[in-house]
Amino acid sequence: MDFRKLVSERWSCRAYLPDQVPDDVMRDMFEIAQQTASWCNTQPWQVHVLKGDATRRFAKSLTEHAKTHEQASDLGMPDGYxxxxxxxRRAAGYALYASLDIRKEDWDARVAQRLKNFDFFGAPHVAIVTTDREQGTYGAIDCGGYVANLLLAARSLGVATIPQAAIAMHADHVREYLDLPEDRLVVCAVSFGYADTEHPVNGFRTERASVDDTVFVVGD
Structure with a gap:
């Protein structure tokens, strides 16, 4: 696929078919993403991938935890929007809820939709991305590059994805459940599988700002 087309047509999937991604396709995804550039070639990312019943057990455990516990992230949350x-942010949220016909005042439906984050939106797989604690901010930045490449690699192979910061908001539970050592910081999750293209939640797309609003050229 042409690279411009690949980037422009990638989208975040929030409803999946139950079909597992074959092991050889998964390996291709992660082999492509492994080529990501990093600070001093440190490659600080490590990834724990769940599949089959392991995904569903983790989803159940994480959902129950999220219902009853405050957020506890390893990386700082934004100070504000x-x-x-x-x-x-509001435009993206409005488009999501509009696609599902969830009204602003329907708090129960909004909470139920939010909790689907912790069920990985029904995806058959989830990848938990962590960074090395000592690598600090630049380690997290390198992981961001890795995640971006993983999303595009998956798209090129016909696999749908959604990157999820929500999972990292309960890093304490993720660490305990996966028995992660203390030197690993939870960056995010990437849920993936094959898209349910008939589900209305997969029908909306978010917009991107103009390059003129984000890139400033200095010089003659």
Whole structure:
């Protein structure tokens, strides 16, 4: 697939078919993503991939935890959303709820939809991405590059994905469940599988800002 087309047509999937991704396809995804550039070639990412019944057991455990516990992330949350960042966030949320016909005042439906994050939106697989604690901010940045490449690699192989910061908001439970050592920080999750293209939640797309609003060229 042409790279521009690949990037422009990638989207976040929030409803999946139950079909497992074959092991050889999964390996291709992660082999492609492993080529990601990193600070001093440290490659600080490690990934724990769940499949089959293991995914469902983890989803059940994480959902129950999220219902009864406060957030506890390894990485700092945004201090706030103001100006254009608030506008973009609200537009994305509005598009999501509109696709599902969930009204603003329907709090129960909104909570139920939020909890689907911890069920990985029904995806048959979830990848938990962690970074080395000592690598600090740049380790997390490197993991971001890795995640971006993983999403595109999956798309190129016909696999749907959604990157999820929500999972990292309960890093304490993720660490305990997967028996992660203390030197690993939970960055995010990537849920993946084959898209349920008939589900209305997969029908909306978010917009991107103009390059003129984000890139500033200095010089003649």
């Amino acid at each position: 103001h100006g254009v960042y608030k506008d973009r």
